[in-house]
Amino acid sequence: MEEFDYEEVVKGTDSFSPSNLIGRGSHGSVYKASLRSNNGRLTSVAVKKLSHAHEETSKKLSNEISLLSSLSPHPHVVKLLGSTSQRHGHCHLPLLVMEFMPNGSLHELLHKSPDSPPSWPTRFRVALQVARALESLHSSEPPIIHRDVKSTNILFDSEWDSKLIDFGLAVSGDGSPSPAGTIGYLDPAYTCPSKLSTKNDIFSFGVLTLEILSGRKAIDVSKEPSSIIDWATSLVKKQQTRSICDSRVSLPVNLEGNFRQLLHIAMRCLSPNESSRPCARELVVELERLRPVKETRIPSWMSPLRSIIFSRQRRKFAEECRRPCTTDVVGVDFARGKLSLREVLADITLEENKGITRFK
Structure with missing residues (x-):
């Protein structure tokens, strides 16, 4: 687990700007931050900061850091990247640095x-x-x-x-x-x-x-x-x-x-x-044991159509159309019928103002 520099965290969150606030937990607020990793690259991370600076919430966040650091990495448990601390009076308040989860809850x-x-x-x-x-x-x-x-x-x-x-x-x-x-x-x-x-x-x-x-x-x-x-x-x-x-x-x-x-x-x-x-x-x-269903990908040649047709569409969820078929992931079964171009296009959208392509 990496120990991050507090001043770098402050800079990466633009001094914990409300514009970087991405969520609130049981005892803290979570901010998006851009921090440099060990290889020098800027990486998007999530920083959890105490909502209230008092002993009880500080213990909870310290407990969270301790529990997450004790776990073996797991693909479906958020990854703890490291921590830092903020001086507050005579004590240091912990901050937790986690992997950034860009696609909401x-x-x-x-x-x-x-x-x-x-x-x-x-x-x-x-x-x-x-x-x-x-x-x-x-x-x-x-x-x-x-x-x-x-x-x-x-x-x-x-x-x-x-x-x-x-x-x-x-x-x-x-x-x-x-x-x-x-x-x-x-x-x-x-x-x-x-x-x-x-x-x-x-x-x-x-x-x-x-x-x-x-x-x-x-x-x-x-x-x-x-x-x-x-x-x-x-x-x-x-x-x-x-x-x-x-x-x-x-x-x-x-x-x-x-x-x-x-x-x-x-x-x-x-x-x-x-x-x-x-x-x-x-x-x-x-x-x-549930009935497995195959998944498929959207062809790359359809990329230009995404921005032209669906720039005003709502946010959509689309793992099934992007992920290759695996043996343990439930997906979509296209084996029994053909999928028309219109049906495929109906599952594609471009999130406004962010240029992020998502699929249904």
Whole structure:
């Protein structure tokens, strides 16, 4: 882990300018910064700075640095690049430097782009990647419990792979802190320190999975019932599971089995009986068994058409059209039919004012 110079971090964030603010965590604000790496190149990074300079939040950020630095690198857990510290009175306040995640959060993808929801293969892939992140944490010695698994804490890197972030509330399994988390995702069984276990994260994963399947927020006071758990449970009891499916995007017939299986996994995760919930390893195994679908790339010759046709289009998510086919990533199956030029173009957009090409 690299030790960064504080003054360089200040310069890289333009003195923590609001224009570089990219998010807020459980105890800090995150800024985009341009810092020089060991090879001398300017690199975009994310810098987490305490929202309030006091002892309690300082301990949380120090704890986050300690936990992340103890983890082996994992493709679906945010990478800690290093740290620095800011002098504040007689003490030094830590700052965390992480890899920059340029493509926003799962929450934004599901809820802030109503006209361009993610495809079903993308949703299945994200669920698998989050499960793999939890498996990595829970298999540590002692286990690391995130305690704040939610859609705003799932970010996408430059390759549109999802990564779990914000370890501000995370603890090692041998700790016994007071219960903490986010309402809507918080395990109701986690009522006292002695109830802390990896199954708390599994419950939150169940809520997240319902959110992925339905496109509905974990808590939405504009709806009745406001809780996604109560809403989905009622539909399952009435055998109206198809109503849970996000109606903004059609579900292909060949993926209906994946939908039903993922819904079944979500409901198991939400079981009031903690012993009935699967462990993270079981989640990974079951999600890897979902029907695989191939992925393809957009041909390079189509690049000029992107800027001409879609400069005014909205932001879209598009891992399936960029990633080559792999054996463990869920994608899109084009094997059974031809894709017209018009259909391909409909999945391409150019984000306004940034010149960043993204795909649906």
